[in-house]
Amino acid sequence: MELDLKQNWPAPINAKPVVIVGAGGIVRDAHLPAYKLADIPVRGVTDLVPARSKSLADDFNIPGTYSSVAEVVAQCGTDVVYDVAVPPHAITDILPVLPDLAAVLIQKPMGSDQAHAREIRDLCRQKRLKSAINFQLRYSPMMLAVKDAVENGRLGELLEIEVHLNIYTPWNIFPFLIPLERVEFAVHSIHYLDTIRAIAGNPNGVFARTMPDPRAPQFAQTRSSVILDYGDRLRGVMSINHNHQGGRKFQSAWIRFEGTKGAMMAKLGVLYDYPNGEPDELWFCQNGSDWQQIPLIGNWFVESFMGPMRNLQRFDSGEDEKLYTSTDDAYETMALVEACYSSAQLPGKELILDD
Numbered sequence: 001m002e003l004d005l006k007q008n009w010p011a012p013i014n015a016k017p018v019v020i021v022g023a024g025g026i027v028r029d030a031h032l033p034a035y036k037l038a039d040i041p042v043r044g045v046t047d048l049v050p051a052r053s054k055s056l057a058d059d060f061n062i063p064g065t066y067s068s069v070a071e072v073v074a075q076c077g078t079d080v081v082y083d084v085a086v087p088p089h090a091i092t093d094i095l096p097v098l099p100d101l102a103a104v105l106i107q108k109p110m111g112s113d114q115a116h117a118r119e120i121r122d123l124c125r126q127k128r129l130k131s132a133i134n135f136q137l138r139y140s141p142m143m144l145a146v147k148d149a150v151e152n153g154r155l156g157e158l159l160e161i162e163v164h165l166n167i168y169t170p171w172n173i174f175p176f177l178i179p180l181e182r183v184e185f186a187v188h189s190i191h192y193l194d195t196i197r198a199i200a201g202n203p204n205g206v207f208a209r210t211m212p213d214p215r216a217p218q219f220a221q222t223r224s225s226v227i228l229d230y231g232d233r234l235r236g237v238m239s240i241n242h243n244h245q246g247g248r249k250f251q252s253a254w255i256r257f258e259g260t261k262g263a264m265m266a267k268l269g270v271l272y273d274y275p276n277g278e279p280d281e282l283w284f285c286q287n288g289s290d291w292q293q294i295p296l297i298g299n300w301f302v303e304s305f306m307g308p309m310r311n312l313q314r315f316d317s318g319e320d321e322k323l324y325t326s327t328d329d330a331y332e333t334m335a336l337v338e339a340c341y342s343s344a345q346l347p348g349k350e351l352i353l354d355d
Helices: 025-037 050-060 069-076 088-097 114-126 141-151 184-200 303-317 327-345
Strands: 018-021 042-046 064-066 081-084 103-106 130-133 158-166 205-211 223-230 234-241 252-259 262-267 281-286
Touching: 018 025, 018 069, 025 042, 025 050, 025 303, 042 050, 042 069, 050 064, 064 069, 069 088, 081 088, 081 303, 088 114, 103 303, 114 327, 130 303, 130 327, 141 184, 141 252, 141 262, 141 281, 141 303, 158 184, 184 205, 184 223, 184 234, 184 252, 184 327, 205 327
Parallel strands: 018 042, 018 081, 042 064, 081 103, 103 130, 158 234
Antiparallel strands: 158 252, 205 223, 223 234, 252 262, 262 281
16 A cells, blocks of 8 residues: 655745854754755854854854844844744743744744743734744654644544653763753653644643653653543553663654554654664554555654744745644643643643633
């Protein structure tokens, strides 16, 4: 059985140049390589540390560097798309400086918690920004294909979504996480919660636990269990362990989607031997048939990072009617994360999405 499934977001007809705000590792490792693949021009970069801006500009042949966001706005106005790739606490300092009606892509997560996310959402509304959050896993080739398969009935009625991670993550390469009170849901599993929402919608409620591990003693949480309440038809569950010490043989980083007509398995390749990774994989099985591997046109890293910028560019130009990860939609992911943390303190806490 041949499957022709959507795996990428269409390119804008005439992409605006991008200005990068923040010259950190995620920009160097993912944003800029993805924009090169997507043929999206980058006009300039600004960072609180000028040497980082210069280094990034030199390494990626970026034409300009700017001393501040205010200088970018004065020179570029709304003729560019702003890629705001800064830590969560800095987002609300930058948004007020941007011009009204600007197109802006904001690095995930959407603030440090739901209250901060609400502040970001309200700022974007007040300034009428065309604003999206860079929740990029849902734009990966494998997850776009899964969403296409689900929406077109390839799996029948969706009955099961299971995220299963049993891997070794070298937490020592993330020292910035050490002082944080919220780690696993807020930084890592937020990707899966967002992608599940994108495919199945919001759950009715959530039961969750997240906990530390003596094998990663400096970090607040590195293991989680989540049950998502979608009623009595769809079962949603997540089992996350970042501390498996048994080597590669029984490591697992898969998401299973199963329905009345078939099932799909998506391998999160980047999580094996992180940060080196392995290729992503996507498999499909129609009931009564053999499993078949679906060739993918790319991986979560870095191809998925093309999607949010392409969608934003197309929305800004009128080519797309909807922002797939708009700040309004991303706020609901932040509400789900908040509900997970609330449930971890009080079992059975119901998910509530505030206006």
